[in-house]
Amino acid sequence: xxxxxxxxxxxxxxxxxxxxAIQITGMNKWYGAFHVLKDINITVNRGERIVVCGPSxxxxxxxxxxxxxxxxxxxxxxxxxxxxxxxxxxxxxxxxSEVGMVFQHFNLFPHLSVLENCTLAPIWVRGIPKxxxxxxxxxxxxxxxxxxxxxxxxxQLSGGQQQRVAIARSLCMEPRIMLFDEPTSxxxxxxxxxxxDTMIELAEEGMTMIVVxxxxxxxxxxxxxxxxxDDGQIVEENVPEEFFGNPQxxxxxxxxxxxxxHQ
Amino acid sequence: xxxQSYVRTEMxxxxxxxxxxxxxxxxxxxxxxxxxxxxxxxxxxxWAVYFLLSGILPWTFQxxxxxxxxxxxxxxxxxxYGEGTExxxxxxxxxxxxxxxxxxxxxxxxxxxxVTLILMFVAISPVLFASVPRKVxxxxxxxxxxxxxxxxxxSIWLPIVAFSGFxxxxxxxxxxxxxIGSLGATIVAGVLPIVxxxxxxxxxxxxLNSVAPIGIEGIDSDQMGGFxxxxxxxxxxxxxxxxxxxxxxxxxxxxxxxxxxxxxTFIEFIRGVPLITLLFVASVLLNYFLPxxxxxDLILRVIIMxxxxxxxxxxxxIRGGLAALPKGQFEAADALGLDYWKATRLIIMPQALxxxxxxxxxxxxxxxxxTTLVSIIGLLDPMGLSRAIVADQNWNGIVWEIYxxxxxxxxxxxxxxxxxxxYLERKLATGH
Ligand SMILES: Nc1ncnc2c1ncn2[C@@H]1O[C@H](COP(=O)(O)OP(=O)(O)O)[C@@H](O)[C@H]1O
Ligand SMILES: [Mg+2]
Numbered sequence: 001x002x003x004x005x006x007x008x009x010x011x012x013x014x015x016x017x018x019x020x021a022i023q024i025t026g027m028n029k030w031y032g033a034f035h036v037l038k039d040i041n042i043t044v045n046r047g048e049r050i051v052v053c054g055p056s057x058x059x060x061x062x063x064x065x066x067x068x069x070x071x072x073x074x075x076x077x078x079x080x081x082x083x084x085x086x087x088x089x090x091x092x093x094x095x096x097s098e099v100g101m102v103f104q105h106f107n108l109f110p111h112l113s114v115l116e117n118c119t120l121a122p123i124w125v126r127g128i129p130k131x132x133x134x135x136x137x138x139x140x141x142x143x144x145x146x147x148x149x150x151x152x153x154x155x156q157l158s159g160g161q162q163q164r165v166a167i168a169r170s171l172c173m174e175p176r177i178m179l180f181d182e183p184t185s186x187x188x189x190x191x192x193x194x195x196x197d198t199m200i201e202l203a204e205e206g207m208t209m210i211v212v213x214x215x216x217x218x219x220x221x222x223x224x225x226x227x228x229x230d231d232g233q234i235v236e237e238n239v240p241e242e243f244f245g246n247p248q249x250x251x252x253x254x255x256x257x258x259x260x261x262h263q
Numbered sequence: 264x265x266x267q268s269y270v271r272t273e274m275x276x277x278x279x280x281x282x283x284x285x286x287x288x289x290x291x292x293x294x295x296x297x298x299x300x301x302x303x304x305x306x307x308x309x310w311a312v313y314f315l316l317s318g319i320l321p322w323t324f325q326x327x328x329x330x331x332x333x334x335x336x337x338x339x340x341x342x343x344y345g346e347g348t349e350x351x352x353x354x355x356x357x358x359x360x361x362x363x364x365x366x367x368x369x370x371x372x373x374x375x376x377x378v379t380l381i382l383m384f385v386a387i388s389p390v391l392f393a394s395v396p397r398k399v400x401x402x403x404x405x406x407x408x409x410x411x412x413x414x415x416x417x418s419i420w421l422p423i424v425a426f427s428g429f430x431x432x433x434x435x436x437x438x439x440x441x442x443i444g445s446l447g448a449t450i451v452a453g454v455l456p457i458v459x460x461x462x463x464x465x466x467x468x469x470x471l472n473s474v475a476p477i478g479i480e481g482i483d484s485d486q487m488g489g490f491x492x493x494x495x496x497x498x499x500x501x502x503x504x505x506x507x508x509x510x511x512x513x514x515x516x517x518x519x520x521x522x523x524x525x526x527x528t529f530i531e532f533i534r535g536v537p538l539i540t541l542l543f544v545a546s547v548l549l550n551y552f553l554p555x556x557x558x559x560d561l562i563l564r565v566i567i568m569x570x571x572x573x574x575x576x577x578x579x580x581i582r583g584g585l586a587a588l589p590k591g592q593f594e595a596a597d598a599l600g601l602d603y604w605k606a607t608r609l610i611i612m613p614q615a616l617x618x619x620x621x622x623x624x625x626x627x628x629x630x631x632x633x634t635t636l637v638s639i640i641g642l643l644d645p646m647g648l649s650r651a652i653v654a655d656q657n658w659n660g661i662v663w664e665i666y667x668x669x670x671x672x673x674x675x676x677x678x679x680x681x682x683x684x685x686y687l688e689r690k691l692a693t694g695h
Binding site: 068070089093094096097099100101103105107108109110111120121124125153154155156169170173 | 589591592594595597598599600601602605609610613614617691693
């Protein structure tokens with residue numbers, strides 16, 4: 001799971017600010033009696049790019065889904081953009097419209113054209129006039145390099161194209177934070193790099209990103225920090241050079257050796 | 264490069280298929296005579312079709328159109344086509360078709376149901392076809408009241424005042440939130456029109472009538488009958504059962520315990536009871552539950568029952584459509600910040616309805632045909648009238664002709680619905 005990233009990364013806009021974008025403190029979550037997330041503490045500054053990895057079932061998806069409250073946590077606090085997540089519906093809708101999410105299986109709306117997928121939320125959530133929303137959508141579709149597919153339906157596109165539409169759809173809400181849950185795991189190998197490229201461009205523009213992925217090439221080149229999770233806990237957290245060059249925990253070493261193959 | 268290596272320098276173009284792959288001969292061979300059992304089936308079917316048609320066609324066409332009684336028909340057919348010929352006596356249809364269509368509606372007012380029907384096509388056109396201008400929707404909204412007035416006649420103020428009840432609700436929705444909060448406004452918008460209709464509408468109508476008595480000749484419900492009554496009940500039921508069914512299906516999945524319990528109870532109760540029982544309730548019992556003095560029209564009561572019945576089924580059909588949607592659709596809608604009602608209206612329902620189209624239309628067709636049951640509680644729909652016609656001395660003994668005519672009327676309608684649903688499915692296909 002190492003897709004080589006050949007291009008040079010332009011780091012001129014990738015500085016990290018002191019402002020805190022996401023702060024998770026002492027967070028615990030249970031599914032019934034099953035303790036799925038255990039005492040999670042994470043601080044993400046604006047402009048940071050965090051990669052989360054770990055074996056399947058370790059709670060990575062659950063963790064990032066708690067950040068936009070697709071899942072509800074039971075203990076601890078999550079503060080996003082200065083707003084604490086609580087059961088207050090107003091807060092939730094506000095945070096959701098500022099946090100973009102890209103799913104493993106794209107989750108595009110199959111009954112709407114690509115363009116309509118991108119304009120729906122700006123029109124209905126933000127109340128932006130249709131024409132303006134369409135212009136913004138076209139701008140982002142150009143950014144992900146598929147403006148010519150705007151009038152097609154998702155079912156007529158390849159997996160890689162669909163995932164890029166999904167990214168454009170999130171960007172149309174002009175979010176300040178983007179969450180990615182294994183965005184390339186459902187793709188055929190030859191389509192992975194087109195999606196990674198799009199994500200790198202986003203990083204180069206200074207977007208705050210939390211990316212659950214096993215693409216270690218991406219993690220090495222783009223992430224500020226890599227978080228390794230196992231069994232619902234954060235096992236190791238470090239800058240990429242240290243994380244890959246000098247992993248501390250046995251579990252991390254085992255995971256890396258499995259995922260990078262025998263080198 | 265070795266001797267064995269080969270590199271194609273030019274890619275091959277497409278060639279037309281050989282003649283055995285195209286044309287009518289191929290179709291016949293493939294579809295009718297592809298194997299011995301298939302060939303035998305083909306021959307047996309051809310014989311069966313021939314056998315049926317050789318009986319039905321002469322009966323249909325060696326017929327009498329202008330006699331005045333069954334007796335007259337038989338005499339005419341024997342005289343014209345020879346001793347022993349049996350033919351259809353279409354004269355009965357010729358004489359009674361207006362009655363089968365309109366019941367005992369006054370002849371000089373037939374134009375009113377006809378205009379109502381034509382306007383109905385205008386009213387449903389924006390729902391059926393996306394190319395119709397959206398402004399026509401405004402007409403669709405007032406159409407039910409206009410249709411009621413055209414069919415039943417009477418004072419123009421009744422439909423107008425009834426319609427204004429929705430205006431009252433609208434005002435509550437628009438100005439309420441600022442005064443009493445949005446939850447309060449929603450409740451008031453639900454309650455206020457009912458209060459208005461029950462207590463205020465009567466005096467207002469009376470007042471308006473005394474000032475400006477505008478109206479057309481009123482028709483009693485017992486003058487209505489024939490296919491017209493099937494259409495009134497069927498189309499009202501169809502138009503009302505879909506939205507109610509959608510709400511019931513959503514309510515059934517609601518996390519709110521009370522809402523969920525009410526919906527489940529309603530669906531399971533109504534589905535568990537035969538329609539005919541509900542119709543008897545409508546005709547006999549319902550009046551006991553209504554405030555004394557209210558004279559609730561029988562046709563209206565039947566429409567309510569038929570709607571409930573169809574809505575319960577509709578709710579289950581739509582629940583099936585909802586269950587077929589991947590969880591990711593709900594999550595993507597949530598993640599974009601759409602609230603429950605917007606997500607439901609824009610993302611969830613369009614898809615759930617689309618996969619349910621064949622079942623929804625089946626339900627509509629079933630509902631439409633079930634309207635013939637109202638003959639049992641004494642409404643003179645075509646089936647009810649047919650009994651009266653058969654009891655007529657002149658036509659005593661006639662069976663097939665009347666039923667064939669009624670069947671044709673229903674078939675034209677149900678078949679159009681079926682074709683429309685296929686058109687809609689094709690139009691909504693977005694490729695997967
Ligand atoms: N809705 C749910 N109900 C109960 N258990 C769940 C649910 N979703 C996930 N789990 C369990 O929680 C654990 C973590 O899941 P997940 O966050 O999807 O892991 P990952 O994304 O790291 O593979 C798994 O053991 C999974 O079976
Ligand atoms: Mg996962």
